[in-house]
Amino acid sequence: MNVLIVHAHPEAASFTTAMRDAAADALTESGHDVRVSDLYEMKFNPVASPNDFLGRANEDYLVYALEQRHADANGLLAPDIKAELDKVVWADLIIFNFPIYWFSMPAIMKGWLDRVFVSGRCYGGMRFYDRGGLKGKKALVSLTLGGQPHMFDANGVHGPLPDLLKHLLRGTLGYLGFDVLPPFIGWHVPYISQQERTALLDAYRERLLTLESQQPLAFPSLEDFDELLRPKAHGTA
Amino acid sequence: MNVLIVHAHPEAASFTTAMRDAAADALTESGHDVRVSDLYEMKFNPVASPNDFLGRANEDYLVYALEQRHADANGLLAPDIKAELDKVVWADLIIFNFPIYWFSMPAIMKGWLDRVFVSGRCYGGMRFYDRGGLKGKKALVSLTLGGQPHMFDANGVHGPLPDLLKHLLRGTLGYLGFDVLPPFIGWHVPYISQQERTALLDAYRERLLTLESQQPLAFPSLEDFDELLRPKAHGTA
Numbered sequence: 001m002n003v004l005i006v007h008a009h010p011e012a013a014s015f016t017t018a019m020r021d022a023a024a025d026a027l028t029e030s031g032h033d034v035r036v037s038d039l040y041e042m043k044f045n046p047v048a049s050p051n052d053f054l055g056r057a058n059e060d061y062l063v064y065a066l067e068q069r070h071a072d073a074n075g076l077l078a079p080d081i082k083a084e085l086d087k088v089v090w091a092d093l094i095i096f097n098f099p100i101y102w103f104s105m106p107a108i109m110k111g112w113l114d115r116v117f118v119s120g121r122c123y124g125g126m127r128f129y130d131r132g133g134l135k136g137k138k139a140l141v142s143l144t145l146g147g148q149p150h151m152f153d154a155n156g157v158h159g160p161l162p163d164l165l166k167h168l169l170r171g172t173l174g175y176l177g178f179d180v181l182p183p184f185i186g187w188h189v190p191y192i193s194q195q196e197r198t199a200l201l202d203a204y205r206e207r208l209l210t211l212e213s214q215q216p217l218a219f220p221s222l223e224d225f226d227e228l229l230r231p232k233a234h235g236t237a
Numbered sequence: 238m239n240v241l242i243v244h245a246h247p248e249a250a251s252f253t254t255a256m257r258d259a260a261a262d263a264l265t266e267s268g269h270d271v272r273v274s275d276l277y278e279m280k281f282n283p284v285a286s287p288n289d290f291l292g293r294a295n296e297d298y299l300v301y302a303l304e305q306r307h308a309d310a311n312g313l314l315a316p317d318i319k320a321e322l323d324k325v326v327w328a329d330l331i332i333f334n335f336p337i338y339w340f341s342m343p344a345i346m347k348g349w350l351d352r353v354f355v356s357g358r359c360y361g362g363m364r365f366y367d368r369g370g371l372k373g374k375k376a377l378v379s380l381t382l383g384g385q386p387h388m389f390d391a392n393g394v395h396g397p398l399p400d401l402l403k404h405l406l407r408g409t410l411g412y413l414g415f416d417v418l419p420p421f422i423g424w425h426v427p428y429i430s431q432q433e434r435t436a437l438l439d440a441y442r443e444r445l446l447t448l449e450s451q452q453p454l455a456f457p458s459l460e461d462f463d464e465l466l467r468p469k470a471h472g473t474a
Contacts (some may be wrong), residue, residue, distance in 0.1 A: 011299040044281055046344035049247050060247040062425065101351045103408030106342060107283035111344030119290050129394070150467060157366070157466050163400070164408045171401045173338030181249055190300065220394055230387060230392050 001032045004091035008098045008109040013195060015189050016144045019204055024140070026205040030232040031216050039108045046111020056141045057076060069120035078120065084116040093138040093211070094178075096168075098147040099189075103164040114174055115236055122176055130221045132177020136210065139178035142204065143170065144186035159187065162217075181214050201237040238269045243333045245276040245346040252426050253381045254433060256441055258267045260379070263442040264309035272324055276345045280404050282317060289315045301352070302369055314355070321353040329379020330375040331404075331415070336426075337382040340401040350409055362412055369414020375448065376415035378405065379441065381423035398422065399454075416453040429453035 005023055009016040024034045051099065054077070057070035071077045077085065084224055086177070088094065098105050105113075117123070122133040151160045160168060172178045184207050187202055208212075226232055242260055246253040260273045274281070291314070294307035308314045314322065325331065335342050342350075354360070359370040367368060389398045395450055402420065410417045421444050423437055444451075463469055 010301060013298060040284075040286070046348070047277075048338070048343060048345075049277070061250060064247060099287070102347070103404035107344045107348030107351050108285075110339075110341065110347045111283070114338045114344050117339075125456065148466075150465075156457070157462050157469050158408070164404050165440060167340035167401050167404055171395070172451075209452075222394070225394050229385075230385075231392050231394075 001092040002025050002090050003034045003093045003095065004087045005034065005036045005095045006109065006112060007036060008106050008112075010106075012041075014099070015186065016097060016099050016199075018185065018201060019142060019144070022201045022205055023097065023100055023208055028210050030209055033167065035090075037087065037112075039112060042111060044115070046108045048111065048114045052081055052115060054078065062194060065119035065124075069117040069124065072118050072121050075157055081115050081118070085113065085118060085121065088116060088122070088134070091137060092112050093140065095140045095142055098144075100143050104168065115171070116221060117176060118159045123157060126227075128175045128177070128222070129219050130177065130223070132175060135177035137178050138181060138212070138216070139173040140181045140208075141165070141173075141183040142186075143183060144189040144192050148188045150188060153154075154207065166206055170219055174217065179216040180219075181211060181216055230236075238264075238329040240264050240269050240271045240330045240332065241324045242271065242273045242334055243276065243346065243349060244273060245342075245343050245349075247277055249278075251336070251381075253334060253336050254305065254438075255434075255438060256379060256423065257383070259438045259442055260332060260334065260376060260445055263445050267446055272327075274321060274324065274349075274428050278351060281345055281349060283345045283349045283351070285348065291315065291354060302356035304363075305355040306361065309355050309358050318352050318355070322355060323351065323425045323448075324357065325353060325359070325371070328374060330377065332377045332436065334379045336379075337380050341405065354409070354413060357379055363464070365412045365414070365459070366456050367414065367460070372414035374415050375418060375453075376410040377418045377445075377448070378402070378410075378420040380420060381426040383425060383427050385425045390436055406454060411454065411456040417456075418448060418453055419452050 003190070005020055007017070007020040010192050011017070020036065024036055033188040037190055040095070053067050055071070055074065056067055096109065098109050104110065104113055124133070127133050151157050152159065154160060158164065161185070169180055169183070184204055242257055244257040248254070257273065259272055264271050285301055290304050290308040292311065293304055302385070333342070334344065335346050341347065361370070364370050384395070388394050389396065391397060394400065399420070406417055406420070421441055461469055
């Protein structure tokens with residue numbers, strides 16, 4: 001497989017960074033081609049703006065998604081976006097590796113989603129979920145947090161973590177058509193022992209080397225909705 | 238009330254920007270003090286980094302939340318963060334006004350959360366949900382999107398929008414202790430008529446002038462959890 005690891009952590013010596021390296025090494029050793037986008041190291045610009053387009057369909061009024069379509073179709077995407085989009089097209093698996101900030105990604109990675117998953121190429125019109133533009137690719141979210149599993153039980157103080165990550169797992173990756181694997185979660189990372197960290201990295205490597213056998217998360221099928229996106233009478237919803 | 242409007246849209250003539258202005262005007266006219274943080278206009282930096290601190294508790298290894306605490310306590314927060322944090326402290330109500338990007342905020346606003354809601358002052362330890370550091374303040378999410386309400390019905394293709402926004406409504410604003418009002422949602426905005434836009438702005442003004450009568454969203458109470466955040470036997474969970 002071609003594997004893209006999109007990584008963001010402001011501390012180069014962090015455990016999250018060790019996860020990035022464990023993934024790159026384990027996947028390379030087992031014969032995969034691995035590329036890494038280290039967003040802090042690249043000083044990636046996360047702010048969607050008119051500067052993202054070398055030319056515009058409408059110079060007077062910015063509709064970002066429409067300009068993404070126009071720019072992608074006409075070779076007018078800013079070079080930093082084009083470089084990342086080329087990696088997306090190349091990849092069979094994309095791993096998003098980050099520490100949880102406010103039950104989501106750090107802004108530098110959120111902006112990678114905003115700018116790189118361009119309308120038209122990656123989604124648009126009725127091309128989402130099982131008709132998404134990135135259908136056939138896998139995505140894995142691998143994250144670290146300070147919390148412990150019991151806080152995210154069904155009756156835990158926060159409720160299930162995948163519910164808090166729904167905007168990402170379903171609303172972004174599932175929407176784009178990825179086979180979204182169950183997230184790998186590094187629990188309680190700031191507080192665990194070196195031995196526990198080593199065990200966590202071992203568990204992560206094990207996950208990465210058995211991806212083929214893992215069942216993706218379930219999302220809706222557009223087959224169950226009509227052309228106005230209303231549930232069909234025989235829909236399973 | 239003191240009202241802070243945090244606004245982000247890359248097009249100054251957008252409908253989302255008209256919502257910002259409608260809110261500022263309506264609230265000012267009814268006697269409130271209003272300040273606006275227009276993140277695009279301010280060229281707000283959304284990337285959490287070591288540069289956010291004028292001095293460090295630990296120069297060798299960055300734990301962002303711990304440095305936030307240290308910097309806030311010692312007057313060492315970067316000036317752009319300090320200026321926004323002062324507005325948060327001043328505000329009785331914060332309105333987050335933005336177009337949905339990937340069922341969340343644009344990165345420039347996500348980074349405002351990451352950098353401005355500093356650990357220690359705003360949350361920390363057992364200070365979250367009904368013990369959150371920003372308890373007593375109100376928060377309102379006002380957003381625009383291209384989708385239509387039926388797509389977000391219980392059996393709609395995406396499911397309820399508040400479920401997709403849980404990371405923000407509960408995981409961020411509820412966690413911080415805000416009274417989180419039901420979001421104001423500008424449906425189908427790119428596709429509606431001028432008349433419908435006018436009606437939507439009228440509805441928004443009406444919402445803003447009746448905030449006192451609106452019931453905040455329900456979140457857990459830490460009274461129902463023990464000191465290890467396990468549900469108490471008599472908990473309501």
